[in-house]
Every structure is written in C-alpha cells, then in structure tokens.
Amino acid sequence: HHISTDEVYGDLALDDPARFTEDTPYRPSSPYSSTKASSDMLVRAWHRTYGVRATISNCSNNYGPYQHVEKFIPRQITNVICGVKPKLYGDGLNVRDWIHTEDHSSAVWTILEKGRMGETYLIGADGERNNIDVLRAILEGMGRPADEFDWVRDRPGHDRRYAIDSSKLRRELGWEPRHTDFAEGLADTVRWYRDNEAWWRPAKEATEAKYAKQGQ
Numbered sequence: 001h002h003i004s005t006d007e008v009y010g011d012l013a014l015d016d017p018a019r020f021t022e023d024t025p026y027r028p029s030s031p032y033s034s035t036k037a038s039s040d041m042l043v044r045a046w047h048r049t050y051g052v053r054a055t056i057s058n059c060s061n062n063y064g065p066y067q068h069v070e071k072f073i074p075r076q077i078t079n080v081i082c083g084v085k086p087k088l089y090g091d092g093l094n095v096r097d098w099i100h101t102e103d104h105s106s107a108v109w110t111i112l113e114k115g116r117m118g119e120t121y122l123i124g125a126d127g128e129r130n131n132i133d134v135l136r137a138i139l140e141g142m143g144r145p146a147d148e149f150d151w152v153r154d155r156p157g158h159d160r161r162y163a164i165d166s167s168k169l170r171r172e173l174g175w176e177p178r179h180t181d182f183a184e185g186l187a188d189t190v191r192w193y194r195d196n197e198a199w200w201r202p203a204k205e206a207t208e209a210k211y212a213k214q215g216q
Contacts, residue, residue: 009162061097062104064100065101069207077142086135088131098127100177
C-alpha cells in the first residue's frame, strides 16, 4: 500500500464548497507535493504495466501523539510548554482537514484488508478548521489567553485550503473515523505532549532554530 497526501490536488478557495475526491485532477503546487504526485503516478504505472498489487491512499492533515514538533499542532503545544509564544503563519485563515492519527491508521488497515487492487482511496474525517481557530483552541485548552501568540511570515506557497471527501472509503470498505470530537482529540494530544517531554524535547531546539532562520 502506498500512503500519499491530499497536497497532490493543490488547494481550494476558502469560499469553494468543493472537496477533493478520487477524480480530482492533480495540481501539486510545491516541490514536496510534486514529488508525492510523481510517486503516486509511479505506483499506478507499476500496477498497470506489471500487475504489481498496490493500493493508494491520500490523507488529510494528521494530529495526535508521536508527531514531530515541526508540525503545526505539536509545534504550538510544545511552544506553550516551553514558555514560548506559539507562531501563526500569514493571516491564519488557511484551512486544513484534520484527522486523528489513529483514524488514519485504521483507514490504512481497512484498505490493506479490503481495498481493491489498483484503486485510490481518500482518507478524511470531516475536520475542516482554519489555523487561527486551532491555535486559539490549543491556547485556551492549555490555560493561556486565546490571542497570546506571535504573527510570523507566511510559509512560501502556503496552500489555502484542503478538504477531503472520503465517501468512497466509507461506502465501499465500511470505514468510519472514531475520533470525531476534535476538541477531545486535541485535549488528549496536549496531555500526551505534556506527559512525554523526553520524547520531543531533543528535537525542539534544532526545529525552532530552523524556523527562526525562515522568519517563522
């Protein structure tokens, strides 16, 4: 099974009701997403040409335990723990479709067990939220003022909105997300990072130094 990203589809406008489906044309907008799109195409070529048994999944943004501190949610949580103001890129209105890492894992397992060879399945949990709302939820959940953060320079080529339609996966394979309460999942994630500082602390200083060089 080949695990990929929704970034291969490019981005959507904030006021666009559409969501990505398996039929959405590829429109990667960064070097990272271009390499992911290329790897998807390579898997499809191996399947078609040589009959390699393969399935593909494209998933939305993950959150939960064991995520590297360079990622948006753990970076903000660990900044608060370290007594540093969290950082918000650009205008904070970029939308991501959040899914708990355990739901992503269960979806992949379902595809491994039931997926049709050569098929692509989109994985999402209907978790669209903009970055500023997520950051304020983190701050409030950690007992800090909702606006206690620093605005920083936007990321280069920062896609505006991702949104996944996972109805094919649900309809054909019977998968459903279990972590449907984002506030509860976020609170559990905060607790995990509070309780596992020894896991993430060694990577924190180097990560923040990298962001500082980028003005972020």
